[in-house]
Amino acid sequence: MSLLNVSGLSLRYGSSQALFDINLSIDAGEVVALMGRNGMGKTTTVKAICRMLPSTGGLTFDGRDLQRLPSHKVARLGVGLVPEGRRCFRDLTVRENLLATARPGPWSLEEVASLFPRLGERSTQRAASLSGGEQQMLAIGRALMTNPRLLILDEATEGLAPIIRQEIWAAIARLKRETGMAILLIDKTLRELKQVSDRAVIVERGATVWSGAMGTLPHEVTERYVGV
Template identity: 65%
Template sequence: MSLLELSHVSAFYGSSQALFDVDLSIDEGQVLAVLGRNGMGKSTTVKVICRMLANRGGSVFFAGQDLANVPTHRAARLGLGLVPEGRRCFPNLTVYENLIASARPGAWDFSAIAKLFPRLEERRDQLSTSLSGGEQQMLAIGRALMTNPRLLILDEATEGLAPVVRTEIWAVISRLKNETDMAILVIDKSLKELGTVADTGVILEKGRSVWSGAFSDLTPQITDRYLGV
């Protein structure tokens, strides 16, 4: 069985159905790109994986465990590390306090994060609200890594960032792929950068998985049909 496997997942916000039939899987050490136009169910799928939203149908298995009825904090302890859309750093905590707030024992400690993002060490004692948007994104990634996850989920981790910071974030993702055995799920709009790191991809349209396969098998016809504006 894959590290993460969603099969025929449906989900609702109240009486409004958001996911109808989502299938995806990711193996240890693999990078999966989740693609789709805005509003097609990508972030909702992340919420289901992290148990912030229950699936009403289908199944979600992580590390061989059925996540039905598993609360968010227990799912995190199983090895799910989330870098949420919009960063959501704790505003009243320093950089260091943000990093240790949910830290768990493992290779990713403050020293390792400081090597990955030297600017976080420089700003260790500053409040997160004093950081630039790019530095806050580094902090959000570092905070997720300090949970020492088996699966790192990056939800629009480069959105709205300056090009030089985007390049740095993509370099970090590539480094994590090449130097660790962690699985990575990435939601991003940039096919060019995704192509440098993603092994596989899945496209969502109106809450359904409509294409999946090796990322290298994405053709212009597929991207025009499901991702074009």
């Protein structure tokens, strides 16, 4: 059984339908890339999985029906989200941001600092004083402190300096290599996605149009649906 299973997912914003037929699955320890052009439903799919938006269709996590749960209970089941736009608690210190979401498990302040040494060095600084890249590291660390079984990263490297992007991709590769955590990635950089992802799911206009092993993703499919 897949850890996360999404089947026939649909979602409406008032009279407008945003998702029509999203299908994807993630096994424990697997890294899946959710791909597609801007505005095609990737972030909306993530919000539906996390129950931040109401949807219809099959949506289960470790056999539990997520459609019956509010978002905070989905998080408690082990779904950790790094949302688009970082959204740190700006007036709290780095340490306070991390402790605010802490739940029992292997991820601790020390483990997060091992993954992102910058956060350890800046533990007493307010989040508002951090650079954009450091805030993104903090957002990832905060999600890890919930000790998730599935980590969702929505555009975690968008708009960051190349050296910071490299640090975050290295951290993702380390998470894949050293933990049994499943990861769902949304990003636009195909080269890096290919290096860490086991499978890819491509969405177009609110529907899944391709799914398979990352190594079998045809160039013509990426040209048509991803624009690379």
